[in-house]
Amino acid sequence: MLSLQNQFGLDQINFGLLVLRLVLGLFLAYHGYNKVFGQGGLSGTASWFGSIGMKWPKWQARMAAATEIGAGVLLALGLLTPLAAAGVIGVMVVAIYMSHLKVGFFVFLPNQGWEYCATIALGALAVGAMGPGEWSIDNAIDFTISGWGALLVTAVLGIGGAALQLATSYRPAPKS
Secondary structure (H helix, E strand, O other), rough: OOOHHHHHHHHHHHHHHHHHHHHHHHHHHHHHHHHHHHOOOOHHHHHHHOOOOOOOOHHHHHHHHHHHHHHHHHHHHHHHHHOOOOOOOHHHHHHHHHHHOOOOOOOOOOOOHHHHHHHHHHHHHHHHHOOOOOOOOHHHOOOOOOOHHHHHHHHHHHHHHHHHHHHEEOOOOOOO
16 A cells, blocks of 8 residues: 555655644634734623633633644644644633533534534644644754654543643532
8 A cells, every 4th residue: 555655745745744833833823813903802802701601701812822823833834743733722712611512512502513623723723733744943953752652642632621721710600
């Protein structure tokens, strides 16, 4: 059986990883930017976080925006890729748990289901597992976490970070 490199060519693999990194990373960074500078700004984002049961909503708004912008830009650049991908996964897991899981699967449902956030998280997991490719800053500076180790770092830090945030910060209102 031919390897992916022989079957498709390394340039196509690097191009595919670049496109995936740019789309996932820059779209998420822009989403974080919107939390800061969009309608309502950080105060509106903080109010929303408070309304869904997050402790310290002003801190949560800043942390979510910073993670989305920071992890998104790092992923797009292919810099510290397993850590960047973990940040993307963490944000998406929290979003799924907090807002989208109860709605259902499909994004077109009222209040949006979890399919879109899961797609972003799994795309980040794939990039974290495969690595950023040769067309990345990680490759230029010879930063490598590869193979199953990269997958493990990405998954454990992403899911673990989300679990830690939810365990320390989520306090839903008691059901009446």
